[in-house]
Amino acid sequence: MATFGATLAMPAVVRAQENNSIWDIFGHNRTMRDVDREGNTATALSLIETIEPILSFDTAYNLQLAIQNYEQFVAVNGSWDLPTQEMFGLMLGHRRKQVKDLKRRLMINGDMAVEERINDTFDEKLDAAVRLFQARHGLIINGQIDEPTYYALNVPTDYRLNQLRLNAMRIEQWASALSDRYVVVNIPAATIEAVEASAVVQRHTAVVGKADRATPILNSKIHQIKFNPFWTVPKSIIRKDLIKYMNEDPEYLTKFRIRIFDGKGNELQPTDIDWSTEEAVQYTFRQDPGAENSLGRCKIDFYNKFDVYLHDTPQKGLFGENSRFFSSGCVRVEGVDQLAAWLLRDNGGWDVTNVQAAFESNERLDVPLNNQVPIHTTYITAWANRQGTVSFRDDVYQYDAAGQVTFEA
Structure with missing residues (x-):
């Protein structure tokens, strides 16, 4: 699908710009x-963004x-028409x-009210409809038929129906394990919800x-928050990334500010290691706390065998991307100070202000x-709310393509 879109979409932009008449430009500016x-x-x-959790029995019903x-x-229509290449680049x-x-x-699709007479002007109603379509598909909302929007329009009806059926079964299974208060990471949406009393x-x-x-997809419990943490580099990242970076x-x-230690806790220098081999994998690499630390100011621990966790990040710009699949398995959280305060509320004295003060102190604190708060990392590629949206x-991990409903948790 991506290949199809990439080969057809780009020439359409050029044609759209070349075909703008003086009346098209005038109407565009006025609109x-x-x-x-x-x-x-x-x-x-x-x-x-309603109060309904993605993971709930209400969502299963919706x-x-x-x-x-x-x-x-x-049953009545078969499928909707897929976009032509000339549709790419349309805007207000x-x-x-x-x-x-x-x-x-x-x-x-229900993004625009049905009209008997349809004109050929990209007007305010269509701008609103495109923005709703983009919001429903987790895209940057700009009102334009850009590449991600074109790709999303290019998905056939039967594919979407299959997604709905698969995810209905997934949610029904996962919902049975829910408590009154929990955190959900929805991997395909790259979002996190903190839920309480079904809201x-x-x-x-x-x-x-x-x-x-x-x-990984799992059910666990959040048990600890680490402020200004050290980061111990996983061996997989040493092997796949760190050796390459050091050679570059x-x-x-x-x-x-990443330091190297041997098995006895003795600190080594980078020049002590042969970076042309995988020798580095046998050592421990630990990054000191600070603004450039890969975990940012906060690490949120939950029990699991994969050594993954939630954490802050110095790379805030990634939160503005359409596709946010950049980590090595852990989950980076925008606005982590608010989530940390919510998780710590039963500890007393931990509001957002105090959490931020702990960040700024630069002091290590566990x-x-x-x-402990339950956490569920899930794989939900389709859901609906009570408004019918x-x-x-x-399907970033191809679990829909495999028809996978059950996951080891």
């Missing part, structure tokens, strides 16, 4: 002035309703015949594992939770 794009984005997000709607559409103010096709598609009290953007270094830049370890995400 741009009149449309409340920020308001359209806010409306789209309000339809997505998915069944969505499945019925999709099955009915497929454009006047083209492909705009009509886009409107029809978004009416079918989401916090949402966080996340960065999760790459396809070849997947974040012999000052890498010094720049990032705080066990008085009440259906969301989808890419």
Whole structure:
């Protein structure tokens, strides 16, 4: 699918720019002035960010309703039309015949109210519909048919229906293990929800594992928060990354304050190691606390055999990406200070202000939770809320393609 989109989409941008008439440009400028794009984005997000947890029995019920709607559409219509290459690059103010096709598609998807007469102008209503479509698919909301949006439009109806069915079964299984208070990491969405009394009290953007270094799916309990932690580099990262970085830049370890220790705790120098071999794997590499530490200011520990955890990060810019699959299995958390305060509330004296003060102190501090909080790392690529809004995400680890419903937790 990505190859198809990449080969067809880019030439369409050039054609779209070349084909702009003086009337198209004039209409574009006038429409741009009149449309409340920020308001359209806010409306789209309000339809997505409800208090319902992704992982809950309510979502399982809502998915069944969505499945019925999709099955009915497929039975009557077969499939919706996939976008043509000329649809790529459409944006507010454009006047083209492909705009009509886009409107029809978004009416079918429920992103736009059905209209009897459809014109060829990319107007305010279509801008709002595109932004809702982007929000439902976890894309950067800009109102344009850019590459990620084009790819999402290019997914066939039967594929989406299969996603709904698979995820309904997954959620029904996982929901049976839920307690009153829990944390959910949804890997395909790269998001985190803090849930209490069947309602989401916090949402966080996340960065999760790459396809070849997947974040594991599991049920566990968060038991400890470490402030200003050391980072001990996993052997897999030493082997796959660190040796390569040192060959590219012999000052890498010094720049990032990573120290080397042998099995007896003696500190070594980078020059003591033969970087042309895998000798480095037999040593311990530990990064000192600080702003450049790979774990940032906070590490959130939960029991597991994979040596993964939630943590802060100095690379805040990654939270703004469409696709946030950059880690080696651990989960980076945007706004980790708020999540830490929520987790520590039963310890007394830990509000956001105190958490931030602990960050700024640069002092090492480990705080066990008085009440451990369940955490579920999950794989949900489709879900629905009570408003009938259906969301989808890419099958990054190919579990949908394999038809996998049950996971070892």
